[in-house]
Amino acid sequence: MLRLEHLAKRYPTGDLALDGVSLTIDAGQVVALIGPSGAGKSSLIRCVNRLIEPTAGRVFLHGVEITGLGRRRLRRVRRRIGMIFQEFALVERLTVMENVLSGRLGYVPFWRSLLRRFPPADVEAAFGLLERVGLAEFVDKRADALSGGQRQRVGIARALAQNPQLLLVDEPTASLDPKTARQIMRLICEICAERRLPAIINSHDVRLAAMFVHRIVGLRAGQVVFDGPASALNDDVLTRIYGAEDWGTPGLDTPEEEEEEEDEGADGGDAALRPDLDRQRLAGLAG
Amino acid sequence: MPVASDPRGLPIWRRRTTRQEWALWLGWLALVALFAVCWRLMTENTIWAFVFDAPRQALDIGSRMLPPRWSYVDQLWRPLWDTLNIATLGTLLAVLLAVPVAFLAANNTTPSRRLVRPVALLVIVASRSINSLIWALLLVAVLGPGIAAGILAIALRSVGFIGKLLYEAIEEIDGAQVEAITATGASPAQIIDYGIAPQIMPAFAGITVFRWDINIRESTVLGLVGAGGIGLQLESSLNTLAWPQVTVILLIILATVIVSEWVSARVRAAIT
Structure with a gap:
């Protein structure tokens, strides 16, 4: 349903961010995009909804070619593509409700959005979404009064308010502490499963990505160098994606462990992982 | 290079190179010279009698300004x-x-x-x-x-x-x-x-x-x-x-x- 064909992006500075990326994502499939900084992860998801104009290649969503749409029709496609950001990108001085309703901007005429007179159905849906992400009591709080985790929940609610056919998620947990990061990642993946919503999730955190997402795509210097199940991630693959380094860990989490952790609460997941981390740290100190 | 070395070969760090120090010093010298020239030009056309008279004139106007004519406020x-x-x-x-x-x-x-x-x-x-x-x-x-x-x-x-x-x-x-x-x-x-x-x-x-x-x-x-x-x-x-x-x-x-x-x-x- 989402198909990228030979997507390329060269910035005016001459940097080649994407170098012929082809990728197909089926309905309801969640993909984690991993790779070193500067590999082109952000460029890739921004080329999908053309926040960045790709230099070459084509993007299809449900058979519609997004690349090459006029401005008006591009906006109609964009409103069905939800986006979640690393630094949350909420409008800081607006309330939580206004931020969630801003997900409806592509659907309502200007005067309605200016006067904040959104259709009652939209407002009702927004209340429902805030309930779903656990922020029902924060409706009237200003976005800048919330904590990082709460802000990202608002960001998720805003993306869902768009009634999206696709989620683009850019480093959703990079600004969050480990526990909140897990909760947010779990929430995003749960919602994708509930709605059979396909998603591309950029992540620096390979462990976290492998824990929640089944299909991993590795990007290096603008090229896809790995595309496979999370269970296939091993030292060789990590070296191929990130370059040589002592990864010191046998295959991240084996699939059985993954199931186990997904069933447990956030604290359980944390605890299960900690001994492993400590062992690595000790090994590092000894060596 | 601000980093030179002392006789023992240890590096010495300075904020500026010698050339920068000289440029800075000359810059300040030029500024002071300019000030002196300006002062001369400014005082050349001054009628000093008026300047020395200024405090007396100011006092004179000051005394005439007081007391204020409060009734004028209405207008x-x-x-x-x-x-x-x-x-x-x-x-x-x-x-x-x-x-x-x-x-x-x-x-x-x-x-x-x-x-x-x-x-x-x-x-x-x-x-x-x-x-x-x-x-x-x-x-x-x-x-x-x-x-x-x-x-x-x-x-x-x-x-x-x-x-x-x-x-x-x-x-x-x-x-x-x-x-x-x-x-x-x-x-x-x-x-x-x-x-x-x-x-x-x-x-x-x-x-x-x-x-x-x-x-x-x-x-x-x-x-x-x-x-x-x-x-x-x-x-x-x-x-x-x-x-x-x-x-x-x-x-x-x-x-x-x-x-x-x-x-x-x-x-x-x-x-x-």
Whole structure:
């Protein structure tokens, strides 16, 4: 349903961010995009909804070619593509409700959005979404009064308010502490499963990505160098994606462990992982 | 290279190279020399008799200004009201003109960096380069004396001030918020309303009230050139050497400015 064909992006500075990326994502499939900084992860998801104009290649969503749409029709496609950001990108001085309703901007005429007179159905849906992400009591709080985790929940609610056919998620947990990061990642993946919503999730955190997402795509210097199940991630693959380094860990989490952790609460997941981390740290100190 | 080495071969770090030290020293020397030359030019044409006489003259005028002629206040309420109106309406008019100009001038919102932006910047510079008093002189010649000329003079000067500070505020906004709103499929007008306006609102309110505060001070002198307001009374009192009246006018201007500064400080503190 989402198909990228030979997507390329060269910035005016001459940097080649994407170098012929082809990728197909089926309905309801969640993909984690991993790779070193500067590999082109952000460029890739921004080329999908053309926040960045790709230099070459084509993007299809449900058979519609997004690349090459006029401005008006591009906006109609964009409103069905939800986006979640690393630094949350909420409008800081607006309330939580206004931020969630801003997900409806592509659907309502200007005067309605200016006067904040959104259709009652939209407002009702927004209340429902805030309930779903656990922020029902924060409706009237200003976005800048919330904590990082709460802000990202608002960001998720805003993306869902768009009634999206696709989620683009850019480093959703990079600004969050480990526990909140897990909760947010779990929430995003749960919602994708509930709605059979396909998603591309950029992540620096390979462990976290492998824990929640089944299909991993590795990007290096603008090229896809790995595309496979999370269970296939091993030292060789990590070296191929990130370059040589002592990864010191046998295959991240084996699939059985993954199931186990997904069933447990956030604290359980944390605890299960900690001994492993400590062992690595000790090994590092000894060596 | 600021890093040299001492006899033992250890590196010595200095803030500047020797060449930079010399350049700096010569720069200061040139500045002092310039000051000396300027001082000579300035004192050349001074008539020292007047300068030495100045304290006595000042005391003389001071003694004539006291006591103030308090009864004159009754004739000042109306011109004072005019002055406040000139400042307020002028500021409002300026805001209406300056907001679109600022959006056209800001790097990140202008429709065209090559064509539109230079024109908007020119409007801002032109407005800023001409003082209100000179705008008033021109407008009194065009429109005739009166409040209308004063309001327009204040507005034309303020467009540049508000436009410049506002476009700088627009250029400093967080692009991520705009990107997020764009990604929802919002139209350009909606992007301004949701992505940009909330971010510049505190700056906008602060700039406007600050300019209103300045305009109250500027509008008190516009009457000197016939553009209405309390300056008219000041001029006629000065011309008739009615010094006790001048005192009253100056005191009333002082009181007005204190009040306007208080108001603008309160407004700016209230908006975060």
